[in-house]
Amino acid sequence: MTTTHPNAMSDIEAHGHERSAEGEVQPTIELVTQEGKNKQLGVWLFIAAESVLFASFFAVYLALRHSIPNGPQPKDLFELPLVFVMTAILLTSSFTSVMAVMNMRQLKSSAMKGWLVLTWLLGFSFLLLEIYEFNHYVHMGHTFTSSAFGTAFYSLVGFHGAHVAFGLLWLMTLLLRNARRExxxxxxxxxxxxxxxxxxxxxxxxxxxxxxxxxxxxx
Amino acid sequence: MATVAVRAESERKKKSMLWDYLTTVDHKKIAHLYFWTGLFYFLLGGLEALLMRTQLAFPLNTFLTGKSYNEVLTMHGTTMIFLVAMPLLFALMNAVVPLMIGARDLAFPYVNALSYWLYFFGALVMHIGFLTGNVPQGGWTGYMPLSLPEYSGFGMSYYAMGLQLSGLGTLLTGINFVATIVNMRAPGMTYMRMPLFVWTTLIASILIMFAFPPLTAGLFLMIYDQLFGGQVFNVAGGGNVILWQHLFWIFGHPEVYIVVLPAFGIFSEVIPVFSRKRLFGYPAMVVATALIAFFGFMVWVHHMFTVGLGPLANGIFAVMTTIIAVPTGIKIFNWIATMWGGKLRMTTAMHWSVGFIFTFVMGGVTGVMMALPPADYQYHDTYFIVAHFHYTLIGGTVFSIFAGAYYWWPKMFGRLLNETLGKIHFWFFFIGFHMTFFIQHFLGLWGMQRRVYTYLPGQGFDLANLVSTIGAYLMAIGVIVFAINIVYTFVKGKPAPADPWDGRTLEWATKAPVPEYNFARLPLIRGIDALWLEKMAGHKEMPVIEDYHDIHMPNSTVLPFLMSLTLAIAALGFIWKEEFNHAFLYMGIGGIVLTLLVMFFRSVIDDEGYHIPKAEIEREEMKGVSV
Amino acid sequence: MSGESSTFKRPDRREIRSELKVQTTAFAVSIFLTILAFGAVVYAIEQGASQGFAVSFIIALAIVQVAFQAYIWMHLKDKGHGVPQLFFYMAVYVTAMTVIGLMFMSWWSA
Known part of the structure; x- marks a missing residue:
């Protein structure tokens, strides 16, 4: 069902490197369709753009982290053990989502869903810890409106927290919609x-x- | 994937035109939406300009004073950049970029519709202030702390929310075009065979991806400070007002290239066609475009030379800024070299192109003048700056949009704009433009400040301002002629052939009107100026790589419209909670919840599109041959 | 457009095993680097060691960890990731400009 023009095939071979290369290497399941390829690239582009968005918040935070006319200093505020636990949880949830993708590529549906549920639970516990942490800070007098440092802190860390929350909604929706799908x-x-x-x-x-x-x- | 339904024409429901456009995900129809909305705001922004010029026609005039002038000034700038320049370029990109690379649609048709509706509602949110009495009045740059409610009311909140919405749409458009151009090119369309408009679209889209996020961050912080008690720009709370300027200009300078690189691309399409020569120095043009984009992120401080960042910072950014003049100069020489020795056809589109080269060189020269900090201290905040950026933005972007409109009108709307009216349009606009803005260089050098609503008599500004105002009205006449031309074309114009200009690139190989699937069979690209190559080889049409088959199409959907609407509701709720009553907070939260709900529906409902049956496509194609 | 080719690769046993090893190593490295960073800070506070060194050390660790995760967990190392890699580095470039710009040019410095 291909070629109609006499030179068409030889021309593809001569110039369409990208096409012929794909023919040799079989893609994994998420990259078979054009839509899958577009999605993968689109998410990467979105991530690149979001990096700059976070960079801006980081930059503002770095510029304002000593601007604390009133309220507690970061030294007195942050508790490293809690932050370490949160870090470990989020790192692990990232790893479990790696496992989910590996199982997806082997078409192991229930294993994939299991790892995803685990990812969700870890993400959710991270979010709970972050809410506990913010609540704790507010009681110590470190609020969104207390100082430029406060606004910059909650803008950056809260924005990340919002990303976690959105990710959890996304994952829940995915699990729901794919509950009975292969x-x-x-x-x-x-x-x-x-x-x-x-x-x-x-x-x-x-x-x-x-x-x-x-x-x-x-x- | 046997689940995708095949739907013949008779099974696809006939939709009313309104519902069709409300739910469309077809890039050609979205191009129409962008075009008409952008044109509407162009008229509105132009009207605002006329109001300002009328006020400034005479010293101590009282036509439009104080706050009203500030409002019109702010809305003119914001409208022209965000609601006119970019959307009109998006209109042209949407209309022709997929055709130029041999694609059946953008990579994400759904997101494309979402982008448009975010822009539509963002623009609406920005103008709601006219109803509530709080119009943005802090200047289009939204400097701090002037944009806080203490100084300029809640007008700037409409500005921030409106820009946030339309900015999100723009960001998604950027991502969409990059993904499309990287992934959806037809076989044989290698990067170095892409038409230059595709190249500039790609690079401008990359700039959008990286330049809009700092603005988004800045606007979030602005909104926090205005509406949620944030302290980032409040000096008493330890805040720093310079941060806004940095964030705004890290965005703002690449933004200049976002609106001017596609303009360069349009001229690089128009000039070769009407010179009957291939573009001179194609690889140099590509490299120059990439270099402009690269350096574009290292020059933003030249908007802030007078802030007092010190000689080192000013020095570094001055050097980077002057470097950018080099790739731009390369482009100018390439366009001239393309015309050199060519068989010139002075169509309206070509008029705009030649007018552009002349005008843009002048804007570029003043740009280099301002890149030098000691000199910039003299020019800063005077009419010299106003003259400079109107020379680049009108001389570059607006001229290119007119050129593109006359050139691609047959592809977009199936008719040819009237050439005689087009030339009248050009001459009124061109002469009016230079009359308005050339004299403003001197006004600036003589010391007239920008953004101020009046001036005293006897300072030597009187005559020059009157000349400038008369020029503005001449430009307005030009635009009215354009409007007449559009109406005339729709009423009296004859259907245009598929390739009225003897074109060189792939979009002219599509049928007139372009079918919704663009290409019945995907073409094979064998070099730069793919269509011209086949014409020279004596072929009537492009070679194809496949036989007729069912074509997969995305379903149209109303969800993008709903998602944007709910976000706009949220934005207004958050503004009104401070402006009127705290109860509006629930409207804001409700809007967010509704948005998430729409996203949820988008996610759970399977949407695999449908197939147009092969028989129908064959029938349509046969029809085309007989015409 | 979907379903234009329905054949895709199911990784074989050997590939799975080696991939599993790589991914788990990345996880171990991430945890290790995190512990190292926290440890360096705790050490610096308790010993009163040079804080400037501690800051540059933990930032270096963060960059290494991010590179690890991007290349292994996010599959930048795999074939066909040229374009994502290109955009990854563009993002790094603009990020660096933004952060450096705002850090050094927002407060008055002689």
């Missing part, structure tokens, strides 16, 4: 997109625990 080239890109996003959320947290919490103790 892994197909139509459903696989959806799971893969989520996992990329979730890794990115974890990646941002690596900088948050370093720049906000650890540097708050020593910087």
């Amino acid at each position: 892994i197909t080239p139509y459903t696989a890109p959806k799971v893969y997109s989520f996992s990329l996003y979730w890794h990115f959320v974890d990646l941002v947290w690596v900088f948050i625990f370093t720049i906000v919490y650890l540097m708050g103790k020593v910087g």
Whole structure:
């Protein structure tokens, strides 16, 4: 059902490197369809753009982290054990989503769903800890409106928290909609997109625990 | 994937035109939406400009004073950049970029519709202030602390929320075009065979991806400070007003290239066609475009030379800024070299192109002048700056949009705009433009400040201002002629052939009107100027790589409209909670919940599109041959 | 467009095993780097060691960890990720400009 023009095939071979390369290497399930390829690239582009968004909040935070006319200092505020636990939880949830994708590629549907549920639970406990943490800070007098440091802190860390919350809603929706569906080239890109996003959320947290919490103790 | 339904024409419901456009995900129809909305705001922003010029026609005039002038000034700038320049370029990109690369649609048709509706509602939110009496009045740059409620009321909240919505739409458009151009090119369409408009669209989209997030962050912080008690820009709370300027200009300078690179792309399409020569120095053009984008992120401080960041910062950014003049100069020489020795056809589109080269060089030269900090201290906040950026933005972007409109009108609307009216349009606009803005260079050098609603008599500003105002009215006449031309074309114009200009690129290989699937069979691209290559080889049409088959199409959907509507409701709720009553907070939260709900429905409902049957496509294609 | 080719690769046993090893190693490295960063800070506070060194050390660790996660967990190392890699580095470039710009040019410095 292909070629109609006499030179067409030889021309594809000569110039369409990208096409012929795909013919040799079989893609994994999330990249079989054009839609899957688009989704993978689209999420990457979204992540690149979001990096700059977070960078702006980081930059504002770095510029304002000593601007505390009233309210507690970061040294007195942050508790490293709690932050370490949160970090470990989020890192693990990122790893469990890796496991989900590996099982997805092997078409092991129930294993994939199991890992995703685990990811969700870890993410949810991270969110609970963050809510507990923020509540604690508010009681210590470190609020959104207390100082420029306060606004910058909650803008950055809260924005990340909102990403976690959105990710949890997304994952829950995915699990719901795919509860009775098999892994197909139509459903696989959806799971893969989520996992990329979730890794990115974890990646941002690596900088948050370093720049906000650890540097708050020593910087 | 046997689940995708095949729906013949008779099974697809005939929709009313309104519902069709409300739910469409077809890039060609979304192009129409962008075009008409952008044109509407162009008229509105132009009207605002006329109001300002009328006020400034005479010294101590009282036509439009104080607060009203500030409002009109702010809305003119914001409208022209965000609601006119970018959307009209998006209109042209949507209309032709998929055709130029041999794609059947964008990578994400649904997101494309979402982008448009976010822009639509963002623009609406920005203008709601006219009803509630709080119009944005802090300038289009929204400097702090002027944009806080203490100084300019809640007008700037409408500005911030409106920009946030339309900015999100723009960001999604950027991502969409990058994904499309990277992933959806037809076989043989390698990167170095893409038409230059595709290249500039790609690079402008990358700029959008990286430049809009700092603005988004800045606007969030602005909204926090205005409506939620944030302290980022409140000096008493330890805040810093310079942060806004940084965030705004980290966005703002790439934004200049976002609106001017696609303009360069349009001229790079128009000039070769009407010179009957291929574009001179194509690889140099590509590299120059990429370099402009790269350096574009290292120059933002040249908007802030007088802030007092010190000689080191000013020095570094001055050097980077002057460097950008080099790739831009390369482009100018390439366009001239393309025309050199060519068989020129001076169509309306070509008029705009030649007018552009002349005008843009002048804007570029003043740009280099301002790149030098000691000199910039003289020019800063005077009419010299106003003259400079109107030379680049009108001379570059607006001229390109007119050129693109005359050039691609047959592809977009199936008719040819009237050339005689087009030339009248051009000459009125061109002469009016130079009359308005050339003299403003001198007004600035003589010391007239920008953004101020009046001036004293006897300072030597009187005559120059009157000349400038008369020029503005000449431009307005030009635009009215354009409007008449559009109406005339729709009423009296004859259907245009598929390839009225003897075009070179792939979009002219599609049928007139373009079918919704663009290409019945995907073409094979064998070089730069793919269509011209086949014409020279004596072929009537493009070679194809496949036989007729069922074509997969995305379903149209009302969800993008609903998602944008609910976000707009949320935005208004959050503003009104401070402006009127705290109870509006629930409207804000409700809007967010509804948005999430729409997203939920989008996610759980399977939407695999449908197939147009092969028989129908064959029938349509046969029809085309007989015409 | 969906379903244009329905054949896709199911990784074989050997590939699964090696991939599992790589991914688990990345996880172990991430946890290790995190512990190292927290440990360095705790050490610096208790010993009163050079805080400037501690800051640059933990930032370096963060960059290494992010690179690890991006290349392994987010599959940048795999074939066909040229374009995502390109955009990853563009994001790094703009991020660096933004952060450096705001850090050094927002407060008065002689």
